[in-house]
Amino acid sequence: xxxxxxxxxxxxxxxxxxxxxxxxxxxxxxxxxxxxxxxxxxxxxxxxxxxxxxxxxxxxxxxxxxxxxxxxxxxxxxxxxxxxxxxxxxxxxxxxxxxxxxxxxxxxxxxxxxxxxxxxxxxxxxxxxxxxxxxxxxxxxxxxxxxxxxxxxxxxxxxxxxxxxxxxxxxxxxxxxxxxxxxxxxxxxxxxxxxxxxxxxxxxxxxxxxxxxxxxxxxxxxxxxxxxxxxxxxxxxxxxxxxxxx
Amino acid sequence: xxxxxxxxxxxxxxxxxxxxxxxxxxxxxxxxxxxxxxxxxxxxxxxxxxxxxxxxxxxxxxxxxxxxxxxxxxxxxxxxxxxxxxxxxxxxxxxxxxxxxxxxxxxxxxxxxxxxxxxxxxxxxxxxxxxxxxxxxxxxxxxxxxxxxxxxxxxxxxxxxxxxxxxxxxxxxxxxxxxxxxxxxxxxxxxxxxxxxxxxxxxxxxxxxxxxxxxxxxxxxxxxxxxxxxxxxxxxxxxxxxxxxx
DNA sequence: CGAATCATTGATCACAGTCAACTCTAGTGG
DNA sequence: CCACTAGAGTTGACTGTGATCAATGATTCG
Numbered sequence: 001x002x003x004x005x006x007x008x009x010x011x012x013x014x015x016x017x018x019x020x021x022x023x024x025x026x027x028x029x030x031x032x033x034x035x036x037x038x039x040x041x042x043x044x045x046x047x048x049x050x051x052x053x054x055x056x057x058x059x060x061x062x063x064x065x066x067x068x069x070x071x072x073x074x075x076x077x078x079x080x081x082x083x084x085x086x087x088x089x090x091x092x093x094x095x096x097x098x099x100x101x102x103x104x105x106x107x108x109x110x111x112x113x114x115x116x117x118x119x120x121x122x123x124x125x126x127x128x129x130x131x132x133x134x135x136x137x138x139x140x141x142x143x144x145x146x147x148x149x150x151x152x153x154x155x156x157x158x159x160x161x162x163x164x165x166x167x168x169x170x171x172x173x174x175x176x177x178x179x180x181x182x183x184x185x186x187x188x189x190x191x192x193x194x195x196x197x198x199x200x201x202x203x204x205x206x207x208x209x210x211x212x213x214x215x216x217x218x219x220x221x222x223x224x225x226x227x228x229x230x231x232x233x234x235x236x237x238x239x240x241x242x243x244x245x246x
Numbered sequence: 247x248x249x250x251x252x253x254x255x256x257x258x259x260x261x262x263x264x265x266x267x268x269x270x271x272x273x274x275x276x277x278x279x280x281x282x283x284x285x286x287x288x289x290x291x292x293x294x295x296x297x298x299x300x301x302x303x304x305x306x307x308x309x310x311x312x313x314x315x316x317x318x319x320x321x322x323x324x325x326x327x328x329x330x331x332x333x334x335x336x337x338x339x340x341x342x343x344x345x346x347x348x349x350x351x352x353x354x355x356x357x358x359x360x361x362x363x364x365x366x367x368x369x370x371x372x373x374x375x376x377x378x379x380x381x382x383x384x385x386x387x388x389x390x391x392x393x394x395x396x397x398x399x400x401x402x403x404x405x406x407x408x409x410x411x412x413x414x415x416x417x418x419x420x421x422x423x424x425x426x427x428x429x430x431x432x433x434x435x436x437x438x439x440x441x442x443x444x445x446x447x448x449x450x451x452x453x454x455x456x457x458x459x460x461x462x463x464x465x466x467x468x469x470x471x472x473x474x475x476x477x478x479x480x481x482x483x484x485x486x487x488x489x490x491x492x
Numbered sequence: 493c494g495a496a497t498c499a500t501t502g503a504t505c506a507c508a509g510t511c512a513a514c515t516c517t518a519g520t521g522g
Numbered sequence: 523c524c525a526c527t528a529g530a531g532t533t534g535a536c537t538g539t540g541a542t543c544a545a546t547g548a549t550t551c552g
Contacts, residue, residue: 083487084487090401091401101394101397102394102397102398102401103394104390104391104394105391105392105394105395105397105398106395106398110398110401130387130390133386134383134386137380140379140380140386141376143390144350144376144389144390144393145350145351146351147390147393147394147397148347148348148349148350148351148393149351149352150397151347151348151351151393151396151397151400152348152351152352152356154397154400154401155336155337155348155356155400159328159334159448160448162539162540163539163540193497193498193499194498194499194500195498195499202406203540203541204540204541204542205498205499205500206499206500206501206540206541206542207539207540207541208499209499209500209501210500210501210540212499212500213500213501225498225499225548225549241328241329241330408507408508409507409508439529439530439531440530440531440532441530441531449508449509450508450509450510451530451531451532452508452509452510452531452532452533453507453508453509454531455531455532455533456508456532456533458532459532459533471517471530471531
């Protein structure tokens, strides 16, 4: 079992609403702009967390869209299988991040979402959210902003850069995402197998291995099995270039 | 260091008094679900088209976000310049498509938008649109759906495929987009220079040239200068694989 | 323990990038 | 009208990055 390097969720003294306060949509993903009454309404939409074991399926590709999810702990991956049956890892989802927004359009999930390790999510009915946001303009605005941000991020990934830089950029991006959620930005677990990282970055697993070796030799990281420690953030940032794309 | 490659903003050409019926947001991008009164309100937001000469700048990267744009004729490209001053073509925009949605989040345009040939757009104030959509829930829903669709499309592009397939997929995608807007799906102009296509697809211009030659030899396309004719759509579709990514 | 998966390391190869030369076209000015 | 230029596009020769193939080591689990 992959021992979590990360401590549990940073205790962000939250309201103890009836729903899942730790998944608070507001604090996790939709910052600012709501009064406390609106906030209560919002949080009442968030269901209690459910836990998924490693490799278990949260949503199946092409199944009908009903909810979005907020990751509460652990890690998920989005995987799509194309017409030729080729698997493609599209994304990793960390605690505090939303999953399923790209399903709104087609009303089907375009990819499967699978637990990478033991992980949990809160479910948010999209119907309810959509209905609520109709009566709270600023919530609607936040939703659009969030989508716009994801669109922007997704575009940034579009660039093609050498393999070493791509991997460095990936690690640096993970570091920043963990940091943003209150976890250590220097020590965290790469819970997914190398094969998934390789697939996600469009490289061979062998290449990942060689690049990790080089980074270790250069003293940039230390890596034991899946436990990563960033030893020299400045150098890593340098390797990543300005491509802060995750 | 990153000097803008392009000449100053072009002056707008023709003005009309009222809104631009040809750019009708509803017909172009946000299908269905509005009554005629709502439709009128929506269309009143759409300004009269402005024309831009080749290489002139519609929006400059990092400038403050105020409006989105609906392409009315011609073609635009989105180009971003990263920290190292490297240019990256992120997108091409055809008639009927919306530009600028990825600027909502940061309230700045993440890329410059430049006319590829003589082209025109209608401007839509995002403030006004946002305000209106607060009072028309179904409009708001459409906006979210549109963003979700763009997010999904953007993810599809993420996959990495061999160069010949990537180019075929690009042409096939263009064909479908032209078709969706009522243009010929077999004959259209690749208005942009080869260099831009190459940059967009992450290839060298020489590779583009060689692949075009091969496709011509194989009778898949005919290409005179920038005028493209797809001679065998089935073969093209085959080359593109199932990656209908644009 | 043995089976199975994951990770690492080495040897080889191919796809596409780079460098360089050349052609073709459009635009400019004498 | 032609000469000249500048840029786009094409073609050829060479090279390097990273994929593929293959074998070995490490770890977990039944």
